[in-house]
Amino acid sequence: MFQGSIVALVTPMGLDGGVxxxxxxxxxxxxxxxGTDAIVAVGTSGESATLDETEHxxxxxxVVEFAAGRIPVIAGTGANSTSEAISLTxxxxxxxxxxxxxxxxxxxxxxQEGLYLHHKAVAEAVAIPQLLYNVPGRTACDMLPHxxxxxxxxxxxIGIKEATGDLERVPQLRELCGPDFILLSGDDATTRExxxxxxRGCISVTANVAPSAMHRMVAAALRGDAAEAxxxxxxxxxxxxxxxxxxxxxxVKWALEEMGRIPPGLRLPMTRLSGQYHDAVRxxxxxxxxx
Numbered sequence: 001m002f003q004g005s006i007v008a009l010v011t012p013m014g015l016d017g018g019v020x021x022x023x024x025x026x027x028x029x030x031x032x033x034x035g036t037d038a039i040v041a042v043g044t045s046g047e048s049a050t051l052d053e054t055e056h057x058x059x060x061x062x063v064v065e066f067a068a069g070r071i072p073v074i075a076g077t078g079a080n081s082t083s084e085a086i087s088l089t090x091x092x093x094x095x096x097x098x099x100x101x102x103x104x105x106x107x108x109x110x111x112q113e114g115l116y117l118h119h120k121a122v123a124e125a126v127a128i129p130q131l132l133y134n135v136p137g138r139t140a141c142d143m144l145p146h147x148x149x150x151x152x153x154x155x156x157x158i159g160i161k162e163a164t165g166d167l168e169r170v171p172q173l174r175e176l177c178g179p180d181f182i183l184l185s186g187d188d189a190t191t192r193e194x195x196x197x198x199x200r201g202c203i204s205v206t207a208n209v210a211p212s213a214m215h216r217m218v219a220a221a222l223r224g225d226a227a228e229a230x231x232x233x234x235x236x237x238x239x240x241x242x243x244x245x246x247x248x249x250x251x252v253k254w255a256l257e258e259m260g261r262i263p264p265g266l267r268l269p270m271t272r273l274s275g276q277y278h279d280a281v282r283x284x285x286x287x288x289x290x291x
Contacts, residue, residue: 001072002099002131002159002182003200003222004037005214007207008045010249010256011059013265019055021062023262028066030261034211036071037218039063040101040203043076044138045249050267053084057091064096074203078103078133082118089126099129101161101203106139112147123154130156135163135186145169149176161186161203162194170197188240192233195221205243206236209255210288235288242284245277255281259291 009031012023031039041063042048042056051059060075067073075092077100079085089100104110105118123130132151136142142164151157159182162169167190173183185194185202195201195218207214217232243251247270254273256262258281266272273281285291 002038002074002184005035005207005211005218006038006040006074006184006201006203007031007036007211007214008040008043008203008205009063010208010253010262011042011046011051012256012262013047013267014263015265017265017267019051019059020263020265024059024062025066027261028063028071031207031211032067032070035215036207036211037201037215038072038074038098039067040074040076041097043101043133043203044103044135045205045208045252046076047249047267047270048076048078050270053088053091056088057095060092060097061095072098074099074101074131076101076103076133078105080105080108082121085118085122086125089122089128089130093126093128097128099131099158100126101131101133103133103135104139104141104143106141109141112144115141115143115147116150119151119157120154123151123157127156129158131158131182131184132160133163133186134160137163145172145176148173152177152181158182159184159200163187165190167193167197170194170199174198188243189237192217192221192229196224196226196229205248205252206239208252209243209259209285209290210236210239213288238284239288242277242281245280246273251277251281254278255285258282258285 012020075097077088163186191202220229
């Protein structure tokens with residue numbers, strides 16, 4: 001169920017910062033039509049850090065409702081408070097999400113034992129399948145492979161989104177966690193190689209604007225067609241870079257606005273894309289055949 005190109009979906013917002021449900025519904029329909037393999041609702045790209053708990057749960061419910069069983073929905077339910085992560089994960093389970101994605105606790109900088117106990121507590125509290133999410137560039141916390149392996153022993157911890165960009169972790173994690181543990185890339189620029197080395201797919205920012213191309217690229221890599229995967233990925237390479245010229249999701253929301261798919265809303269402390277980067281993002285969209 002959880003492989004291929006999984007979009008880290010943005011949360012569309014109006015200029016007042018309120019969630020735009022019509023645009024959200026349209027995005028879900030578009031991803032189904034374009035072949036996206038699954039949706040992550042309210043992850044980093046969905047501005048999870050600035051939605052309150054009620055809004056967070058409402059967006060998860062809406063995405064599940066709009067998806068209507070056509071595509072799996074993974075709910076972002078991580079938090080740096082274990083009790084909050086449990087609460088959000090319960091909400092996602094009640095909403096009918098297929099799984100949850102839990103980022104390592106940010107800012108706190110827990111030890112490896114703290115990471116283990118945090119994720120163990122959430123897994124034991126809520127029976128829904130859970131994916132770990134390791135993104136030290138944003139959390140100041142790196143979940144090491146041996147900690148992942150300990151957590152992989154828990155029956156409902158089924159995989160990890162590994163966003164370090166360190167391709168050496170793919171064989172390490174595969175050896176430590178076994179053949180059934182789901183390895184997903186969280187770094188678009190290295191996704192092709194990640195999958196060719198044994199990963200099952202990606203949770204992607206680029207898929208927000210190039211869903212069909214990302215689906216086809218990952219599908220080619222999954223079947224071992226390195227040449228085809230490379231051909232498709234070469235057209236996306238500038239996009240992988242341009243969408244991180246400022247902090248995610250600033251560039252990707254601006255790109256989707258340029259494409260006419262969402263209104264121009266973000267929540268502080270996120271701000272609109274700086275003018276100096278507009279041309280670079282437009283050029284990357286053009287190279288990818290999007291505009």
